[in-house]
Amino acid sequence: MLNLNIKVYKYLQSIPKGKVVTYGQIAEDLGNKNLSRAIGNILHINPDPIKYPCYKVVNNKGELSKNFGNGGINIQKERLEKDGIIVNNYKVNLKIYQYKKSSGNYLIENYFK
DNA sequence: GGGGTGACGCGTC
DNA sequence: CGACGCGCCACCC
Numbered sequence: 001m002l003n004l005n006i007k008v009y010k011y012l013q014s015i016p017k018g019k020v021v022t023y024g025q026i027a028e029d030l031g032n033k034n035l036s037r038a039i040g041n042i043l044h045i046n047p048d049p050i051k052y053p054c055y056k057v058v059n060n061k062g063e064l065s066k067n068f069g070n071g072g073i074n075i076q077k078e079r080l081e082k083d084g085i086i087v088n089n090y091k092v093n094l095k096i097y098q099y100k101k102s103s104g105n106y107l108i109e110n111y112f113k
Numbered sequence: 114g115g116g117g118t119g120a121c122g123c124g125t126c
Numbered sequence: 127c128g129a130c131g132c133g134c135c136a137c138c139c
Contacts, residue, residue: 004135022121027122033122034121034135037118039121040121041118041137041138043120044120059120060121
């Protein structure tokens with residue numbers, strides 16, 4: 001699919017404040033789970049990191065992007081925290097912050113360790 | 114048009 | 127845990 005980046009950027013803007021998504025999740029929502037890799041590629045060439053909240057995207061483990069393209073991982077961390085998201089050692093608790101359309105309402109136990 | 118690349122994900126060891 | 131390896135895909139030379 002061409003111009004996937006447009007879709008991705010649009011998707012980013014649909015993420016509610018205080019929530020995050022994973023690469024795989026975006027890929028899945030866009031129709032193909034295997035797009036996850038391409039997603040990362042696209043975010044890397046993000047023309048406007050301010051306009052498109054790419055900082056809300058983390059990997060499947062909840063880790064921030066080490067190669068964040070706009071000021072580095074620290075910037076991403078700061079932005080997340082500014083959204084009210086608790087970042088623990090450059091990781092977020094997906095159980096709490098992952099944005100899910102069909103919220104299955106999971107138990108928010110101490111999934112961390 | 115062909116080939117390299119990566120901000121991924123998942124299974125193995 | 128951490129380290130590899132492999133598959134997957136769109137993007138950029």
